[in-house]
Ligand SMILES: Nc1ncnc2c1ncn2[C@@H]1O[C@H](COP(=O)(O)OP(=O)(O)O)[C@@H](O)[C@H]1O
């Protein structure tokens with residue numbers, strides 16, 4: 679296991695699952711070994727976003743102790759590995775808490791991206807505890823940023839300084855500016871993803887946007903963030919000549 683990056687948010691519905699699926703796939707394009715893990719146990723949909731509809735074993739089975747985590751890995755055609763969470767409600771009452779998420783994740787190989795439930799309840803706290811790095815996802819709107827502030831505070835109280843903020847669904851002038859958000863949170867913004875109608879279309883087509891529309895604005899943003907996460911320079915496909923100069 680290389681590193682566990684927990685993708686968390688205060689508010690729900692800000693785009694964590696979309697982010698984990700698309701950045702995971704972008705990292706595969708960059709030839710990284712990556713596993714995406716769905717720890718949103720009650721409203722899991724990472725598997726669905728990656729086009730998996732049936733998976734006999736999920737994270738809940740691992741948490742129950744019935745199988746090792748390596749038996750709950752599914753491989754996307756791209757090579758991206760996924761540990762899904764079951765979408766069956768039957769598991770809700772069965773999941774043992776507290777469980778040792780980190781020791782289970784330690785058995786995986788490569789870079790681990792964790793899709794988290796929102797908020798500050800037990801399951802999201804586990805993701806904070808299990809992660810080596812915390813990435814805060816938010817929309818540039820006051821309610822989402824206010825909730826992000828809470829999770830940043832809790833993370834700091836655990837001794838974990840968030841590695842950065844990703845702003846998703848940036849749209850128009852009626853929202854907080856990146857500088858304002860950095861000032862409020864005192865955490866650097868490490869990525870910005872525009873509002874992009876192709877994201878919704880890609881859900882409908884059951885294919886993450888970076889595969890469905892590889893050069894749409896959101897896809898380019900996901901690739902740029904993925905490259906930054908592993909310290910690589912990003913060259914937009916819009917500038918092919920520049921890429922050739924740099925031998926990319
Ligand atoms: N950049 C974007 N542009 C347009 N729609 C987006 C974007 N990012 C996410 N969405 C939409 O927002 C909704 C919530 O996204 P999701 O990833 O499920 O959030 P979360 O996992 O934080 O609950 C989905 O309908 C998704 O298609």
Ligand SMILES: [Mg+2]
Nearest residue numbers: 694695718723
């Ligand atoms: Mg989600």
